[in-house]
Amino acid sequence: AQSVSQHNHHVILSEAASLELGCNYSYGGTVNLFWYVQYPGQHLQLLLKYFSGDPLVKGIKGFEAEFIKSKFSFNLRKPSVQWSDTAEYFCAVEEGQNFVFGPGTRLSVLP
Amino acid sequence: DAMVIQNPRYQVTQFGKPVTLSCSQTLNHNVMYWYQQKSSQAPKLLFHYYDKDFNNEADTPDNFQSRRPNTSFCFLDIRSPGLGDAAMYLCATSGWTGSAFFGQGTRLTVV
Numbered sequence: 001a002q003s004v005s006q007h008n009h010h011v012i013l014s015e016a017a018s019l020e021l022g023c024n025y026s027y028g029g030t031v032n033l034f035w036y037v038q039y040p041g042q043h044l045q046l047l048l049k050y051f052s053g054d055p056l057v058k059g060i061k062g063f064e065a066e067f068i069k070s071k072f073s074f075n076l077r078k079p080s081v082q083w084s085d086t087a088e089y090f091c092a093v094e095e096g097q098n099f100v101f102g103p104g105t106r107l108s109v110l111p
Numbered sequence: 112d113a114m115v116i117q118n119p120r121y122q123v124t125q126f127g128k129p130v131t132l133s134c135s136q137t138l139n140h141n142v143m144y145w146y147q148q149k150s151s152q153a154p155k156l157l158f159h160y161y162d163k164d165f166n167n168e169a170d171t172p173d174n175f176q177s178r179r180p181n182t183s184f185c186f187l188d189i190r191s192p193g194l195g196d197a198a199m200y201l202c203a204t205s206g207w208t209g210s211a212f213f214g215q216g217t218r219l220t221v222v
Binding site: 034042104106 | 144152154155159201203210211212213214216
């Protein structure tokens with residue numbers, strides 16, 4: 001079965017720092033990839049998704065992610081984080097009708 | 112406009128007393144999911160419906176059951192809640208776009 005790993009459990013950045021969160025999935029083939037964000041006390045929201053085409057996808061709030069098939073990776077990036085980006089970030093892979101989530105990365109942005 | 116609605120937002124139940132959580136959707140999506148999310152962990156899929164076809168995850172305890180009487184509604188029944196079942200329960204739907212849309216969750220407390 002598919003599994004998803006995220007490189008960091010907790011990332012602490014200062015405002016305006018650049019962000020990269022790592023995500024790897026366990027095996028290839030055709031996959032749909034997602035990043036979800038969960039702000040404190042709120043529900044999961046979709047940040048961006050990759051199905052096919054351009055491997056660099058842009059999402060909401062200035063986030064982007066790059067799909068690298070050869071590395072089974074789908075890393076999330078943002079050039080300049082804000083305090084309001086403090087949240088938990090989940091990478092997910094769609095396998096059949098099932099979404100497999102990574103363990104999440106907690107991002108804390110210091111003002 | 113809320114598209115995936117979960118009720119109630121907070122549920123307190125007694126140890127061993129059956130409890131039902133509800134989810135409704137206005138998206139007309141054919142797939143509905145129930146996830147369990149414990150603190151600081153990734154959502155864990157319990158089961159999902161593809162239309163009326165029920166798909167149970169192998170490691171979902173028998174204590175958890177689900178009903179989907181129609182496209183719009185889906186219920187999670189916990190027959191005999193234990194202290195370990197205290198968690199956030201997330202309902203999600205997906206349709207032809209492939210992305211999953213999540214409700215705000217129901218936080219279950221077992222006393």
